[in-house]
Amino acid sequence: METNKSEIRLMKGNEALAEAAIRAGLDAYFGYPITPQSEVLEYLTLEIPKRRGIVLQAESEVASINMIYGAAGAGARVMTSSSSPGMSLMQEGISYIAAAELPCLLVNVVRGGPGLGTIQPSQGDYFQATKGGGHGDYRLIVLAPSSVQEMCDFVFDGFKLAEKYRNPTLILSDGALGQMMEKVEFPGDGSLPHQIPAWATTGKKGRERNFITSLHMEPERMEEINLHLQRKYKEIEENEVRYETFEIDDAEIVLVAFGLPARICQKTVELARAKGIKAGLVRPITLFPFPKKIISDLSKKIDRFLVVELNAGQMVEDVMLAANGNCPVHFKGRMGGMLIQPEEVLEEIEKIVEESLTLNAGQE
Amino acid sequence: MYTTDEIIIAGFGGQGVLSMGKILAYSAMIENKETSWMPSYGPEMRGGTANCITIISENKISSPIVSKFDSAIILNQPSMNKFEDHVKEHGFLFYEASTIINPPTREDIMVYKIAAIEEANKIGQKQISNMIMLGAFLEIKPLVKRETVLLALKKVLPERHHHLIAVNEQALLRGKELVEINYHVSV
Amino acid sequence: MPEEMLIDEMQCVYQKPGTLTDEYMHYCPGCGHAVAHKILMEVVEEMGLQEDIIGVAPVGCSVFAYNYMNIDMQEAAHGRASAVATGIKRVRPDKFVFSYQGDGDLAAIGTAETIHTINRGENILIVFINNGIYGMTGGQMAPTSLFGQKTSTSPYGRDVAHNGYPLKITELIAHLPGAYYVTRQAVHTPNTVRKFKKALNNAFEYQKLNKGTCFIEVVSNCPSGWKMTPKETLTYIEEKMLPEYPLGDIKVPTQNKN
Numbered sequence: 001m002e003t004n005k006s007e008i009r010l011m012k013g014n015e016a017l018a019e020a021a022i023r024a025g026l027d028a029y030f031g032y033p034i035t036p037q038s039e040v041l042e043y044l045t046l047e048i049p050k051r052r053g054i055v056l057q058a059e060s061e062v063a064s065i066n067m068i069y070g071a072a073g074a075g076a077r078v079m080t081s082s083s084s085p086g087m088s089l090m091q092e093g094i095s096y097i098a099a100a101e102l103p104c105l106l107v108n109v110v111r112g113g114p115g116l117g118t119i120q121p122s123q124g125d126y127f128q129a130t131k132g133g134g135h136g137d138y139r140l141i142v143l144a145p146s147s148v149q150e151m152c153d154f155v156f157d158g159f160k161l162a163e164k165y166r167n168p169t170l171i172l173s174d175g176a177l178g179q180m181m182e183k184v185e186f187p188g189d190g191s192l193p194h195q196i197p198a199w200a201t202t203g204k205k206g207r208e209r210n211f212i213t214s215l216h217m218e219p220e221r222m223e224e225i226n227l228h229l230q231r232k233y234k235e236i237e238e239n240e241v242r243y244e245t246f247e248i249d250d251a252e253i254v255l256v257a258f259g260l261p262a263r264i265c266q267k268t269v270e271l272a273r274a275k276g277i278k279a280g281l282v283r284p285i286t287l288f289p290f291p292k293k294i295i296s297d298l299s300k301k302i303d304r305f306l307v308v309e310l311n312a313g314q315m316v317e318d319v320m321l322a323a324n325g326n327c328p329v330h331f332k333g334r335m336g337g338m339l340i341q342p343e344e345v346l347e348e349i350e351k352i353v354e355e356s357l358t359l360n361a362g363q364e
Numbered sequence: 365m366y367t368t369d370e371i372i373i374a375g376f377g378g379q380g381v382l383s384m385g386k387i388l389a390y391s392a393m394i395e396n397k398e399t400s401w402m403p404s405y406g407p408e409m410r411g412g413t414a415n416c417i418t419i420i421s422e423n424k425i426s427s428p429i430v431s432k433f434d435s436a437i438i439l440n441q442p443s444m445n446k447f448e449d450h451v452k453e454h455g456f457l458f459y460e461a462s463t464i465i466n467p468p469t470r471e472d473i474m475v476y477k478i479a480a481i482e483e484a485n486k487i488g489q490k491q492i493s494n495m496i497m498l499g500a501f502l503e504i505k506p507l508v509k510r511e512t513v514l515l516a517l518k519k520v521l522p523e524r525h526h527h528l529i530a531v532n533e534q535a536l537l538r539g540k541e542l543v544e545i546n547y548h549v550s551v
Numbered sequence: 552m553p554e555e556m557l558i559d560e561m562q563c564v565y566q567k568p569g570t571l572t573d574e575y576m577h578y579c580p581g582c583g584h585a586v587a588h589k590i591l592m593e594v595v596e597e598m599g600l601q602e603d604i605i606g607v608a609p610v611g612c613s614v615f616a617y618n619y620m621n622i623d624m625q626e627a628a629h630g631r632a633s634a635v636a637t638g639i640k641r642v643r644p645d646k647f648v649f650s651y652q653g654d655g656d657l658a659a660i661g662t663a664e665t666i667h668t669i670n671r672g673e674n675i676l677i678v679f680i681n682n683g684i685y686g687m688t689g690g691q692m693a694p695t696s697l698f699g700q701k702t703s704t705s706p707y708g709r710d711v712a713h714n715g716y717p718l719k720i721t722e723l724i725a726h727l728p729g730a731y732y733v734t735r736q737a738v739h740t741p742n743t744v745r746k747f748k749k750a751l752n753n754a755f756e757y758q759k760l761n762k763g764t765c766f767i768e769v770v771s772n773c774p775s776g777w778k779m780t781p782k783e784t785l786t787y788i789e790e791k792m793l794p795e796y797p798l799g800d801i802k803v804p805t806q807n808k809n
Binding site for chain 3: 027028030054056058059060062063064066067068069070071072073074075076078092093096100201202203204205206209210211212213214215
């Protein structure tokens with residue numbers, strides 16, 4: 001198939017992500033089937049043999065992530081994907097990868113939990129994604145797409161960031177984004193060149209040996225490693241924050257939502273504005289680094305935030321930290337695979353506004 | 365004309381619910397419109413009820429998930445019970461005549477009863493009832509051109525099924541005629 | 552070759568292979584790991600593989616193997632060495648790849664990876680050091696610990712009714728079609744060392760020909776974990792270990808259909 005030029009297609013989020021990975025020069029994919037992201041492995045097992053790269057169905061997510069470790073350590077551009085329970089299984093390996101500073105792209109098409117949960121969309125893995133996930137002090141760079149187009153674009157961004165910082169990047173998607181179809185414009189092949197890095201284990205021809213490890217027995221050395229990692233995370237926080245805003249200039253109540261719910265909330269803002277409520281929206285695109293500054297700035301001039309998530313309230317904690325008590329932070333969530341409707345968020349806004357009016361009247 | 369049309373299509377798995385939505389979305393893409401297709405997925409896919417939301421718009425689509433619809437295409441009774449109340453005021457509801465015992469009762473929407481399954485059986489191709497329904501729908505709501513739908517079919521169907529495109533065209537036309545005959549619409 | 556030769560080259564009868572670093576090994580006196588490392592690296596040197604080989608170290612006593620082997624290496628999570636080796640080999644198929652794993656790593660926590668890696672017939676060598684005990688963590692029971700063997704977690708001796716049987720993983724994996732060459736060796740006598748070396752040679756030759764997985768078990772010792780002098784462990788290997796884990800080839804290429 002000719003893919004050396006850009007092309008518009010109608011595709012599922014999972015398939016768009018897989019196609020984007022091939023066009024981004026994916027060397028190898030290792031994964032294990034799990035709903036609702038099996039289309040990624042299915043698509044790659046169909047396409048890669050006709051095009052370029054390696055795709056292998058592993059015996060488990062545990063094996064997948066360790067194959068990723070090996071292949072990334074050998075200097076390949078690699079990706080794996082899974083959904084919540086599978087991501088939990090990968091956490092040990094991800095910790096090793098972060099500690100050994102191996103670039104790779106991880107994708108979590110989140111489903112409702114905890115436990116085996118459901119196969120419907122959720123954002124219940126925000127904490128796991130943004131606060132480390134496995135053992136030890138490490139962070140992933142976390143990108144949260146909200147459209148099929150971004151399922152494609154963030155593959156490219158994800159590889160770039162991973163390789164720039166020698167750090168795993170995670171695309172935090174959800175079941176609905178994975179399954180829905182939208183128009184998506186793909187860049188042509190070869191737009192993201194890749195060279196085998198000097199540190200990779202490829203055989204020590206013409207150089208000193210390379211080795212990849214996360215083990216440093218002396219605590220002094222291990223602390224140095226940690227300090228180095230923390231400096232790197234700080235640099236990422238300084239340089240890589242991404243977010244979008246919608247109608248915030250005169251907003252009194254600002255919704256904060258990531259991923260698909262951000263689009264639902266955009267619709268809510270439209271509905272609220274039509275009713276004369278000055279609503280706005282901040283959509284964090286990077287969840288780590290979290291866009292603290294815009295939240296902090298807004299907290300000094302707006303009446304309140306309403307954080308909307310498909311979980312019991314996880315990102316709301318980061319919004320509260322950034323708002324630092326400057327204004328109230330409300331929360332509306334659905335769990336267990338339930339989606340939220342624009343009208344449902346609007347009702348919540350109206351309820352909050354009404355309560356605050358009653359409260360103010362009482363104070364007068 | 366419209367700027368955005370939010371459509372729910374619902375029925376049993378196997379009635380072609382998801383593919384009907386997909387074909388609409390493909391057609392919209394071919395006509396350079398914005399579109400999204402959001403399936404219900406999961407156990408429903410394997411025999412229970414299935415539905416999908418297809419949105420066609422001239423503008424960028426904010427939420428691909430909505431709870432009120434401009435149009436509803438309903439192919440079984442449980443879906444009718446679930447979605448009748450979700451059609452917007454002055455919205456459009458199309459339903460399958462043979463599977464729905466209790467017809468919709470709302471008077472603030474336009475209702476079209478289509479005997480798509482019966483007509484499909486007459487043609488001798490049970491699987492094309494969804495295309496008859498789609499033909500009827502597009503006659504009332506010309507969101508995309510019929511020729512575009514045929515182009516979309518070529519894209520969606522694997523090549524080994526391309527010989528079925530003719531019968532699909534026949535089905536689209538039959539749907540159009542059913543509306544013309546029963547609802548005195550002329551174009 | 553070091554610049555300053557301590558003895559005249561003409562009189563040199565032995566020297567450490569250049570594929571070993573100058574690091575002092577942390578292994579206990581008498582431990583089989585040191586010998587196994589050295590023989591493995593001798594073969595790598597003699598076959599000229601040093602610049603084209605990538606090794607994977609496990610978790611366990613040989614976790615620091617990468618400090619001693621002067622080749623490119625990766626350190627894997629506990630039990631995952633064969634998955635890591637798979638990842639490396641799949642993206643660098645023209646390189647030689649091996650994993651070096653102990654019994655806890657390979658036959659307990661890593662059983663799934665071991666079996667599936669071999670079942671895929673990955674073109675790698677797995678070196679499996681079986682000393683019937685967890686050395687690194689202080690002498691706990693391993694899947695290969697013998698009947699009645701006392702360890703820090705089987706203080707009354709391994710009881711089959713309670714702990715199950717010594718796991719003969721090598722015989723188990725030999726049944727897999729992906730396994731091309733499966734052999735059980737040892738390094739406690741000059742004779743067994745020579746045979747081990749030959750087995751390593753075979754394995755790398757087969758890897759060159761993309762024949763599938765080669766698997767070499769090395770029945771070894773653990774003076775500290777067994778609470779014996781090094782010399783006593785040699786007797787224990789002969790009298791206790793070898794009857795349970797008899798040496799020799801278990802599957803050789805003539806038994807393969809390909």
